Amino acid sequence: MSTIVLLLITGLGLGALYFLVASGLSLIYGLMGVLNFAHGSFLTISAFLGWEVGRRVSDGTWWGLAISAIVGIAVGAIVAALTEYLLIRRLYERHIEQALVTVGLSLATVALFEGIWGTDPIYTARPEWLTQTTEILGAKIPNDRFLLIACAVIVLGGIVLFLKRTRYGLIIRAGVENRQMVTALGIDVRRSFTLVFAIGGAAAGLGGVLASVYYGYVSAHLGSVLLIFAFIVTVIGGLGSLTGAAVASVLVAVLQQFANYYLGGTGDLVVVVALAAVLLIRPRGLMGKIA
Amino acid sequence: MTRNKTLWLAVGGVLLVVLLAVLPLLAIEIPGVLPGPTYTPGTLQLIAYAMLIAALALSYRMMFGLAGLLSFGHALFFAAGAYGLGMTLDAFGPAEWPSELIFLGSIVVTLAAGFVLAATVGALALRVTGISFAMVTLAFAQAGSVLIRRNPGGATGGDEGLALDIEHVPGALVGVLNTRNLYWVALGVLVFVYLVVLWVEQSRAGHVAAATRENELRVRVLGLRPYNVKLLIFIVASVLAAVAGMGYLLLQSGAAPRVATADFTLTLLVIVVLGGVGYRWGAIVGGIVYTLLDQRLTALAGSEFIAGLPAVLRVPLSEPLFILGTLFILVVLFLPGGIAGIPQRIRSGRASHPAESEEVADA
Numbered sequence: 207m208s209t210i211v212l213l214l215i216t217g218l219g220l221g222a223l224y225f226l227v228a229s230g231l232s233l234i235y236g237l238m239g240v241l242n243f244a245h246g247s248f249l250t251i252s253a254f255l256g257w258e259v260g261r262r263v264s265d266g267t268w269w270g271l272a273i274s275a276i277v278g279i280a281v282g283a284i285v286a287a288l289t290e291y292l293l294i295r296r297l298y299e300r301h302i303e304q305a306l307v308t309v310g311l312s313l314a315t316v317a318l319f320e321g322i323w324g325t326d327p328i329y330t331a332r333p334e335w336l337t338q339t340t341e342i343l344g345a346k347i348p349n350d351r352f353l354l355i356a357c358a359v360i361v362l363g364g365i366v367l368f369l370k371r372t373r374y375g376l377i378i379r380a381g382v383e384n385r386q387m388v389t390a391l392g393i394d395v396r397r398s399f400t401l402v403f404a405i406g407g408a409a410a411g412l413g414g415v416l417a418s419v420y421y422g423y424v425s426a427h428l429g430s431v432l433l434i435f436a437f438i439v440t441v442i443g444g445l446g447s448l449t450g451a452a453v454a455s456v457l458v459a460v461l462q463q464f465a466n467y468y469l470g471g472t473g474d475l476v477v478v479v480a481l482a483a484v485l486l487i488r489p490r491g492l493m494g495k496i497a
Numbered sequence: 498m499t500r501n502k503t504l505w506l507a508v509g510g511v512l513l514v515v516l517l518a519v520l521p522l523l524a525i526e527i528p529g530v531l532p533g534p535t536y537t538p539g540t541l542q543l544i545a546y547a548m549l550i551a552a553l554a555l556s557y558r559m560m561f562g563l564a565g566l567l568s569f570g571h572a573l574f575f576a577a578g579a580y581g582l583g584m585t586l587d588a589f590g591p592a593e594w595p596s597e598l599i600f601l602g603s604i605v606v607t608l609a610a611g612f613v614l615a616a617t618v619g620a621l622a623l624r625v626t627g628i629s630f631a632m633v634t635l636a637f638a639q640a641g642s643v644l645i646r647r648n649p650g651g652a653t654g655g656d657e658g659l660a661l662d663i664e665h666v667p668g669a670l671v672g673v674l675n676t677r678n679l680y681w682v683a684l685g686v687l688v689f690v691y692l693v694v695l696w697v698e699q700s701r702a703g704h705v706a707a708a709t710r711e712n713e714l715r716v717r718v719l720g721l722r723p724y725n726v727k728l729l730i731f732i733v734a735s736v737l738a739a740v741a742g743m744g745y746l747l748l749q750s751g752a753a754p755r756v757a758t759a760d761f762t763l764t765l766l767v768i769v770v771l772g773g774v775g776y777r778w779g780a781i782v783g784g785i786v787y788t789l790l791d792q793r794l795t796a797l798a799g800s801e802f803i804a805g806l807p808a809v810l811r812v813p814l815s816e817p818l819f820i821l822g823t824l825f826i827l828v829v830l831f832l833p834g835g836i837a838g839i840p841q842r843i844r845s846g847r848a849s850h851p852a853e854s855e856e857v858a859d860a
Contacts, residue, residue, distance in 0.1 A: 241628055243763075296830060302567065306770055306829045309763050314822025321812040321819065434639060434759065441632045471647075478640040482621065485633050489625045 208344035213467055215342070217460030219351030222358030223420060225455035226413030227436035229365060229448060230286075230406020236382040236446020237395075237402050239301045240294060244308040245436070246429025247315040248286050248407045252278035253414030253424045254323055257330055260415075266331030275415045282411020283404040290403035295396065312430070319426035327423035336419060350419050357416055361409055362452055368405075369448070378402060382446050438481045444494025454492060517684055520544070521677040530789060532796070538676035542748065543792055545676070545683035549744045551784030552683075552690040554768045556737035558780040559694050561769060563703060564730040565710030567627075569762050570618065570634030573641045574735040576757035577614055578742025580645060581607035583659045583752055584652050586666070599665040607743060608736065615735030619728050626713075635759055642757040658753040661746055670747055679748050686744040687781070690737050694777065697733055706730050767825045773835025782836050790824075791817050 227249060234242050260274030289311065297303045336353065339346040369375035380388045381395050388395050410429075417432060418424045439458050443450030458477055466473035484491065521541055524534040533540045553575055560566045585603040594602075622633040648655030663671045669678050697703050709716045709723040716723050746752050755761060764787070772783020794817035797803060803814050813819050828835060834842060 235628075241631075293826065293830070303829050303833070306766070307826055309766060310822045310825035310829065312822075313760075313763065313767070314819045314826070317816035317818035317822060318813060321816040430760075434635070437632060438636065441629065445628065474643045475640055478636040478643075481636045482633055485625050485629055486621060489629055 209467070211343045212345040212347060213463045214460060215345070215347050215351055215355075217463035218456060219348075219354040219420065219459075220463065221456040221459030222354040223413055223417055223432065224435055224439045224459055225358045225452055226361060226409045226416065227432050228439040228443070228451040228455055229361065230403075230409045231436055231440045232443065232446055232448060232451040233365075233378070233382075233402050234406050235440065237378060237385070238294075238304075238399055240308070241301075241305045241437075242308050242406070243305065243433070244289060244311040244315070245406065245410055246431075246433035247312050247319075248282045248289075248429070249410040249414035249417065249432060250319055250424075250426060250429035251285055251315065251414075252282040252411030253418045253428055254319065255281045256411070256415040257328070257418055257424050261331070266333060268333045271333055271415075271419070274418075275412060278411040278415035279408045280411070282414065283408040286407020286410070287400050287404040289407075290400050294403070295399070298396075312433075316426055316430060323424075323426060325426065327421075327425035329423045330418050332419055332422070354416055354420060357412060358455075361412065362448075365405065365409070365448060374398060374401060435477070438477055442481055442484045442491055444491030447491070447493040450491055450493030514684070514688055517548075518681065521680055530793065532792075536677075538673045541676045541680040543789070545680040545748050546745075547785045547788035548683045548687045549741050549748065550768065550788050551781040552687045552744070553738055553741040554765055554772070554780040554784040555687075555690050555694055555777065556734045556741065557765045558769045558772075558774065558777065559697065559737075560730060560734045561766070562774040562780075563698055563710070564706040564727055566623075566727060566731065567631045568622075568634040568731075569631050569759055570622075570636075570638035570641075571735070571738055571765055572757055572759070572761040573618070573634075573638040574611060574615060574738035575742040575745070575761070576641060576645065576752070577611050578607060578739030579746040579752035579756060580653055580659055580742075581610050581739065582743045582746050583661055586664075587652075587662050596665045597667060600667060603665070604743060608739065611736050611739030612732065615732045615739075616728075619731035619735065623724060623727050623731065635762075638757065638759060638762060642754070642759070645754050645757050653754075656754060658751055659746075661750040661752075663750070666747070671750075683744055683748060686741055690740065691777070691781070693733065693737060697730065698777070702726050702729055767821065771825060771828055771835055773837030775834060776837035779835050779837030786836065787821070790821060794820055 227245060230248075231242055231245055234240055234245075256274035256278035259277045260270040263273045264270035289308075293307050293311065294304050297307060332350070336348075336350045339348050340352070341347075369379055377388065377393055377395065377398050378401070381398060385395055413432070414428065417428055421428070435458065439454045440451055442458060443452070443454030458480065461480060462473035462477050465476035469476065520535045522536065524536055526534050531540050532543060535541070535544075553571075557568075557571050560568055560571070582603055585606045586600070618634070618637050622630055622637070625633060645653045646655055653659055669675055670682065698707075705716060705721055705723070705726045709726060713723050742752075742756070745756070768783040768787045769780050770783075771787060772781070773779030798815035798817060803811055806814065832838065832842075
């Protein structure tokens with residue numbers, strides 16, 4: 207019983223991390239049809255800069271972590287918005303080229319991060335409480351999982367509120383539904399493209415800082431590892447669906463944890479099989495719109 | 498007129514191959530591009546590697562450029578060729594068989610395995626299209642990559658990579674002194690892949706594949722089945738990738754897990770786009786330019802000139818991938834036809850590459 211609880215909550219924590227990356231990917235793809243390979247780089251740069259600022263202000267305390275998170279969110283949003291504005295926008299409506307540009311960007315930036323911060327992981331200091339465990343139903347749960355879950359829930363709630371309650375959210379939702387129609391109604395959808403990139407980047411930025419808490423280190427490849435799983439989550443959840451991304455994040459992460467424990471560390475393979483199965487049975491994903 | 502042109506192209510191609518074939522016997526030095534004279538093993542190794550990558554890129558272009566199938570899993574088949582041959586050479590055949598027979602047998606077994614793998618993955622992945630297809634292929638490649646790293650039963654060597662067991666490999670293909678022979682093997686692989694790709698593209702299936710890329714619905718209306726043709730292209734391209742992979746194993750006397758990763762497929766994509774998606778020889782040019790650039794930029798990164806620069810310039814310039822990635826972005830933004838499209842652009846003076854229609858871009 208305690209093992210199952212442990213695996214469930216750990217899976218939820220990992221799922222939270224996946225969601226922070228996948229939410230942006232899914233929104234961006236849904237609105238613009240761009241598969242953003244540079245999303246992992248947004249995460250990595252935020253993790254690095256957040257860590258650099260956080261450790262200078264106050265290393266290993268809550269205050270330092272909060273500063274890191276704020277810096278990470280800001281950096282992620284700014285870098286993502288700049289990417290959209292400078293690179294993606296020039297290739298309007300040419301989806302393959304847009305994806306290619308982000309591929310180039312991710313290759314170049316990962317190399318750049320390696321050049322600046324080296325290829326080895328840099329271990330980070332965390333607040334005392336996060337390194338301890340809490341007992342729930344006999345299972346010793348690492349405390350950082352709770353932080354991850356809480357942050358992901360806040361982000362999910364925030365994005366949902368933004369999409370449902372604001373005018374820009376309305377435009378984005380309408381754009382995901384039918385972009386031509388929104389344009390025909392005289393609304394400049396392109397402005398919301400930058401916005402969506404900024405939101406996705408901010409979520410990924412927070413994800414970067416939290417990933418450095420979860421793994422206990424920052425490295426140039428932090429983003430690339432998470433990005434592949436985020437892609438899988440996005441496709442399983444249905445491209446363009448935020449709820450789908452949330453559900454799929456949890457499913458994938460929990461499945462991964464259970465397979466790692468009970469099936470001898472085959473978590474990655476099981477996830478891949480799950481992706482293939484979902485795509486073959488239901489090509490549009492769990493909650494994707496009909497293509 | 499057209500026949501004459503084709504004839505000239507064929508003659509030019511044969512001359513180029515002959516020139517490449519006699520390269521190991523000459524002492525040509527191109528400072529800054531090649532590390533040494535062309536007869537030295539180091540240079541031959543580099544050119545041979547570039548040719549294998551070009552062959553692989555050519556097979557990838559057949560899928561992406563001809564049939565419009567954006568696959569993120571092509572590395573899987575290259576790795577299947579490299580690891581497949583390595584593992585069968587390790588395990589295959591009773592000891593009393595002659596080595597040559599075991600070597601040939603291993604190649605046949607690897608090809609058969611590559612074919613079965615390609616048919617399975619292709620049949621499943623092609624049930625979906627577009628981005629979903631890319632994701633399914635990525636998923637399979639990722640599974641392959643994970644398997645190789647996990648080293649089941651010590652068969653793949655895990656992160657260390659697989660060393661070539663030279664017991665059954667013909668002596669002429671082993672050792673630094675025989676790099677020349679390996680160079681010829683690589684050239685042979687490139688020519689073979691080129692001819693197969695040419696043949697497929699000129700065949701009826703190739704035309705149907707190109708038509709499907711442009712407008713799948715119309716092909717269906719004409720009563721043809723795009724699925725079969727796409728599957729055929731997928732299988733041929735994958736088996737060709739496996740052939741290049743076998744050449745890679747022999748040339749490098751081993752296989753590294755890097756060749757199975759998604760990053761490696763992305764590199765292929767970069768190569769094909771860099772060279773020019775619209776042209777067959779674009780993939781070859783791209784493969785050779787990319788490999789040489791990669792190698793020379795790495796050499797440049799270690800040079801004293803770079804070490805003497807201030808950190809702002811030194812850090813980016815000492816990362817070859819950073820320069821290649823930036824170059825790639827610039828090509829996508831400003832040079833849609835790639836390197837191979839440059840002459841056409843100069844001739845027609847058009848801003849965009851004429852052979853690349855909107856459908857290709859959206860495929």
